Amino acid sequence: MFKQIGAVTMINLRSIPQRAGLSLATIISIALVTGVLLGFLAMSNGFRATLQGTGSDNVAVALRAGSQAELNSGLSSEDVRLIEEAPGVARDSEGRPLVSGELYVIVDGTKRASGTDANLPLRGVGPQALSLREGFEMVEGRMFEPGTNELVVGASVLREFSGFDLGETIRLGSNEWVVVGIFSTGGSVFESEIWADIAVIQNLYNRGTAVQSVRARLTSVEAIEDLRAWEEDEPRVNLDIESETDFFASQAGGTAVLIEFVGWPLAIIMAIGALAGAWNTMYSSVDTRMREIATLRAIGFSGFAAAVGTMVESLVLAALGGLVGALAIYLLFNGVSASTLGSGFTQVVFSFAVTGGSVIAGMVMAVVIGFFGGLVPAIRSAYVPLLTVHRSE
Amino acid sequence: MNDLTLIRKNLFRKKLRAILLTLSILIAFLIFGVLGAFYKVWNSGAELAADNRLVTVNRINFTVTMPYAYWGRIQAVEGVEAASFANWFGGYYQEPTRQVQTFAVDPESYLNVYPELVFEPEQRAAFIANRTCLAVGRDIADFYGWSLGDRIPLLSNIWQKSDGSSSWEFDICAVFDGREDYPANYAMFHYEYYNEDLAFNQDQIGWIVIQTQSADMNASVADTIDTMFANSPAETETATEAAFSEGFANQFGNIALILLFVVGSAFSTILIIVGFTMVTAINERTGEIAVMKTLGFPAPRIFRMVLSESVMLSLVGGLLGLGLAWGMVTLIAAAPGVSAFLPGLSMPQNVFIAGVGLAVLLGLLTGIIPAINAQRVKIVTALGKQ
Known part of the structure; x- marks a missing residue:
């Protein structure tokens, strides 16, 4: 029985070159469908990875209640001072609270890809900002001097936007700035930002001493509850407090899910088209081998073996298509840098990521197409009338 | 056969x-x-943009505001037929997730530069006359089930009144449509009504919309405006409406x-x-x-x-x-x-x-x-x- 199946399957597979055209058509069409799916998944996975790779459980982000985004928020220096004294907030070795009040202004940067302007955050930070970002390092140049018109640029900004090279002078409105350093935070969202001294930005943009967000290092992950409890009881503040991890994870949701919501239905509809193609190919395969199958049946091979042979051929073609599609997308897109408008209303630079999970999803889809494409032709090959042997071509 | x-x-x-x-x-x-x-x-x-309409924004970025006085100065520029302005309100209804695209505008001039917005004559007059009026696009009104005469509060996720609240009360006195495919998916209200209570950023506007006398004058008008505000604390960037929309779409x-x-x-x-x-x-x-x-x-x-x-x-x-x-x-x-x-x-x-x-x-x-x-x-x- 298994010998029969093996023999018929080998005959099927070895004869594929005789139907090279149609078989190639099946492989390519399934490769394209898999490619479309994996392309969308690589986009959404890359975007999600960037946002989920940002932030720490040990850092709390406080915004004005109801403001939803850093951009909309506004807090006074009094708020910052109160948070510095709040329970659960960690201090450095010299007893200074690890709290950073920050604000940002959206400025225009020119996208390299399109040459059009896009929103970039110019974040004003104080000395404590660095101690609240794990993995922060200067890749080139140095940190800005407080009180000057110097700024440092995230590595992702440099990759996607033109005009931010080290030493370059940038005109933002009527002010000129000098790029004195390039920093990295290990691929997180902060790398899509430009940083300068907070006091200079407050002054230039007439913000007084106001900030938009306050980041605080927590004594422990659980200490965020102490901070929240304090906020509830403290009438002088009205804040939304979230862990930094949650803050960025919630931002990942919308865009990443949207991309998948577009990608999956498109891929499934295209899969139906490819399924029709695969079915057609297998149908022709059975058609051209009518006499051969009938001969096998006449010399004692079972109809089941013939069916399995046809099905395996279909699955092999589909799997090949899936592999070709996955490989092509991996080579073409994996690691490719792109940027889109994030929920902070500024550009988030991310890299396409072809993940193992998405490749598996793509392969499963390819094999499913192969299975349904081969099903009816396989059944048909099991019922080839023996008399076909005598039919003259 | x-x-x-x-x-x-x-x-x-x-x-x-x-x-x-x-x-x-x-x-x-x-x-x-x-x-x-x-x-x-x-x-x-970009497709629906009028070819003689320009948009002026702060050169730093369109989210950065400009002084209210710019509106008056731009109206006097040669080649400008009409000009109006708007500010982004960041509005939502009841829940932060139920966002409503809302602009603070000067009603009369705004409707002049957007002839695509279709109002019943008496509702148009009511919107212009009534300072607490909220003019709601048909799509938004249908979505939230609002109708003429309703009094609704809209909250802002950006602005605050001097008393610390972020809620403004409005009377819906006009429901407008868009001509042909023109979208009617936003709401607008009197800039004056909102500006007087603002806790911060008073007398600032988000963008200025300009109707030029003809599309041939676009370049010279844009140039004059941007030169006029050069080297001031709020420099401007003026582009055609189509270029502005396209630039925004490209951000995604x-x-x-x-x-x-x-x-x-x-x-x-x-x-x-x-x-x-x-x-x-x-x-x-x-x-x-x-x-x-x-x-x-x-x-x-x-x-x-x-x-x-x-x-x-x-x-x-x-x-x-x-x-x-x-x-x-x-x-x-x-x-x-x-x-x-x-x-x-x-x-x-x-x-x-x-x-x-x-x-x-x-x-x-x-x-x-x-x-x-x-x-x-x-x-x-x-x-x-x-």
Whole structure:
């Protein structure tokens, strides 16, 4: 029985070159469908990875209640001072609270890809900002001097936007700035930002001493509850407090899910088209081998073996298509840098990521197409009338 | 029996094959049609822009505000027919997730520069006269179930009143429509009413909309304005409405390129499947074609017949696909709430026409090789085969 199946399957597979055209058509069409799916998944996975790779459980982000985004928020220096004294907030070795009040202004940067302007955050930070970002390092140049018109640029900004090279002078409105350093935070969202001294930005943009967000290092992950409890009881503040991890994870949701919501239905509809193609190919395969199958049946091979042979051929073609599609997308897109408008209303630079999970999803889809494409032709090959042997071509 | 009958019979001689091919063609055109309709909505900002309308924003970025006084100074610039301004309110209704696109405007001048907004005359007058009035686009009003005379609070996720609250009370005294495809998915109210209570950023505006006397004057007007405010604390950048919309759409990424990849993949798929199948199908018929030639069918006629067969197949699949796309788009557009987010979603005529053109092209491309093969069939060798 298994010998029969093996023999018929080998005959099927070895004869594929005789139907090279149609078989190639099946492989390519399934490769394209898999490619479309994996392309969308690589986009959404890359975007999600960037946002989920940002932030720490040990850092709390406080915004004005109801403001939803850093951009909309506004807090006074009094708020910052109160948070510095709040329970659960960690201090450095010299007893200074690890709290950073920050604000940002959206400025225009020119996208390299399109040459059009896009929103970039110019974040004003104080000395404590660095101690609240794990993995922060200067890749080139140095940190800005407080009180000057110097700024440092995230590595992702440099990759996607033109005009931010080290030493370059940038005109933002009527002010000129000098790029004195390039920093990295290990691929997180902060790398899509430009940083300068907070006091200079407050002054230039007439913000007084106001900030938009306050980041605080927590004594422990659980200490965020102490901070929240304090906020509830403290009438002088009205804040939304979230862990930094949650803050960025919630931002990942919308865009990443949207991309998948577009990608999956498109891929499934295209899969139906490819399924029709695969079915057609297998149908022709059975058609051209009518006499051969009938001969096998006449010399004692079972109809089941013939069916399995046809099905395996279909699955092999589909799997090949899936592999070709996955490989092509991996080579073409994996690691490719792109940027889109994030929920902070500024550009988030991310890299396409072809993940193992998405490749598996793509392969499963390819094999499913192969299975349904081969099903009816396989059944048909099991019922080839023996008399076909005598039919003259 | 004329040629058409013969072509049709040939096409459907293997029914299953014809159906499967039609199905794969249909899918590609369905994708083309639906994505084409969505792309039109996506691109509508630039498409619907008036060619003599300019937008002035702060040069740093359009989210950075400018002094209110700029409005007056711009109105005096030569070549400016009319000008108005707006500020982004960041509005939401009850819950932060229920966002309402809301602008603070100067009603009379705003309606002058946007003749696309259609108001009942008495509602227009009420909006201009009543300082607590909220003029609501039809799509928004339908979505939230608001009607004329309702008094509703809108909250802002940006602005605060001097008493610390972020809620403004409005009376809905006008519900407006957009002319043709123009979106009516936002709300607007009196800038004065909102500005007087602001805790911060008073007397600042977000962007200025300018109607020039004619599109020829766009460049000179833009230049004059930007020069006028150069070296001031709030420098400006003036662009045509179309360029501004396009720039904003580009911020999300190169959507056009992504769609091109998807549609390209879908069409490559059917090109390959249909192309190879047609070659196979005609090869199977070599003997028949030889017989036809023996009967006196001239080679060009056979060439035409094979080509017509593939064009017919493409057209059947293509028209079915475009029809299905039209049906789907119409269904989606009619679903509750969709018009607030995808205003003007419909099957664009030019997408439909382009689709039919593509179907003919696909038919010609997939039919040309089999047609040449068929034309070249030699009676002696073909019949000798048997």
